[in-house]
Amino acid sequence: MRLLFVLGFWALLAGAQAQSGWTRAKNSWYAKTDLALFRSDTYYNPAGDKVQTAEFAQNSVNLYGEYGLTNRWTALLSWPVLRTNAFERTETVVGVGDLRLETKYRFTGSQWPVSVSLAVEMPTGRANALAENEDFPGNFINLPTGDGEWNLWATAAASKSFGKVYGSLFAAYDFRTQYQGLAFQDLYQFGAEVGYNPWAPLWLVAKLRTQYSTGESQHPAELGFLRGDATQYTAFNLESSWRITGRWGIALSFSNVNDLIAPLENLYAAPTYTLGVFFVQE
Amino acid sequence: MSFKHFLFLMLAATVLTFAACNDDDDDGTTIIDSSQPQGQFSATQNGTFVEQNQTGSKGQVQLGTDSEGKQFLRFGADFSTTFATGTVTVYLSTSQNFVPNPAAGNPDLRLIGPVTKAGENFFLLAPPADSKFTHVILWCASANIPFGYAQLQ
Numbered sequence: 001m002r003l004l005f006v007l008g009f010w011a012l013l014a015g016a017q018a019q020s021g022w023t024r025a026k027n028s029w030y031a032k033t034d035l036a037l038f039r040s041d042t043y044y045n046p047a048g049d050k051v052q053t054a055e056f057a058q059n060s061v062n063l064y065g066e067y068g069l070t071n072r073w074t075a076l077l078s079w080p081v082l083r084t085n086a087f088e089r090t091e092t093v094v095g096v097g098d099l100r101l102e103t104k105y106r107f108t109g110s111q112w113p114v115s116v117s118l119a120v121e122m123p124t125g126r127a128n129a130l131a132e133n134e135d136f137p138g139n140f141i142n143l144p145t146g147d148g149e150w151n152l153w154a155t156a157a158a159s160k161s162f163g164k165v166y167g168s169l170f171a172a173y174d175f176r177t178q179y180q181g182l183a184f185q186d187l188y189q190f191g192a193e194v195g196y197n198p199w200a201p202l203w204l205v206a207k208l209r210t211q212y213s214t215g216e217s218q219h220p221a222e223l224g225f226l227r228g229d230a231t232q233y234t235a236f237n238l239e240s241s242w243r244i245t246g247r248w249g250i251a252l253s254f255s256n257v258n259d260l261i262a263p264l265e266n267l268y269a270a271p272t273y274t275l276g277v278f279f280v281q282e
Numbered sequence: 283m284s285f286k287h288f289l290f291l292m293l294a295a296t297v298l299t300f301a302a303c304n305d306d307d308d309d310g311t312t313i314i315d316s317s318q319p320q321g322q323f324s325a326t327q328n329g330t331f332v333e334q335n336q337t338g339s340k341g342q343v344q345l346g347t348d349s350e351g352k353q354f355l356r357f358g359a360d361f362s363t364t365f366a367t368g369t370v371t372v373y374l375s376t377s378q379n380f381v382p383n384p385a386a387g388n389p390d391l392r393l394i395g396p397v398t399k400a401g402e403n404f405f406l407l408a409p410p411a412d413s414k415f416t417h418v419i420l421w422c423a424s425a426n427i428p429f430g431y432a433q434l435q
Binding site: 047087131139220 | 367425
């Protein structure tokens with residue numbers, strides 16, 4: 001129940017980072033690991049109706065990295081290396097999530113950076129993970145840790161800095177494929193980001209992202225609730241990152257969804273809290 | 283009697299014993315699956331599943347008895363729902379809503395059991411269902427959400 005179960009939720013995290021026009025300097029890199037905590041008993045079904053369910057919890061340990069291949073060309077990696085899913089009265093299933101590898105190229109100078117990136121998201125997660133109900137032995141629910149399909153993301157982004165403030169805009173298209181011969185609907189996103197640097201080691205960032213589906217799920221029973229087919233939402237994120245030393249820092253973020261722009265359909269809605277540690281080599 | 287003759291006689295006796303046991307399979311005994319209706323199934327009430335939460339639930343449902351008077355709930359050959367999410371549990375209910383009340387013994391619900399496949403399914407009701415139950419509910423127990431319901435008429 002990406003209901004999801006589950007469902008629907010990893011779409012929120014996928015592609016949530018690095019949507020800017022900038023690329024890393026050659027041979028520089030950035031690495032981050034974080035813990036994301038999410039729990040919700042509010043599911044918006046594919047018709048957009050709010051449904052009260054048992055509480056669903058998902059915790060993830062994520063790895064994220066960027067490396068400057070050249071001054072204009074950056075390689076990126078994003079991978080939930082540990083994910084747990086459970087409803088309040090089921091056992092907890094554990095697995096890795098889907099690995100995303102991305103390459104980004106900047107076409108313009110660093111004053112008005114515009115970039116295009118391509119990412120492939122591989123079905124490295126558990127496409128099926130059955131959790132037994134503690135009250136009804138022999139009663140199972142499927143809580144996959146990956147959506148079971150290959151995705152190809154294409155993203156265009158532009159950024160501009162104004163002293164201590166920067167802004168970014170992006171648009172992305174997700175070419176979804178199929179699971180066991182059943183085709184997914186493609187997705188597309190629009191988003192904006194504003195960052196503020198009030199003090200040298202501190203960044204405050206606000207992000208807004210909308211996701212739309214190219215159509216209703218053609219296989220709602222098999223793909224909709226379970227694998228996030230045709231999931232739509234408006235998500236916002238508030239993040240602070242603090243460079244404690246020259247290279248090490250911590251990041252805190254809060255994100256949630258609403259129907260401010262795109263409707264809430266086929267996903268669980270609740271805040272996600274994230275605590276991360278990052279390392280920068282410049 | 284030599285040892286070879288003794289071994290031969292023992293072997294022959296063993297073979298005859300097993301052969302005699304096998305004869306029991308041909309004595310006309312028929313194993314009855316008591317979970318399935320015997321003879322003609324006669325429906326007394328009918329209903330049609332109404333889908334909830336885009337789970338694809340559909341098909342006919344009947345309450346009736348077999349030729350021995352045992353009561354069964356029958357899902358028609360056109361029955362389907364989503365099994366990709368896991369176990370779907372069947373309940374009889376006094377309404378289309380799942381209203382648990384475990385402290386009072388769940389008077390508005392009767393657990394029938396899991397349904398694991400699309401198409402025709404029979405569920406033996408022993409003891410027979412109380413007349414207060416007017417609906418069949420398809421329920422995902424772990425998520426606490428309905429997959430569909432049918433009113434029996």
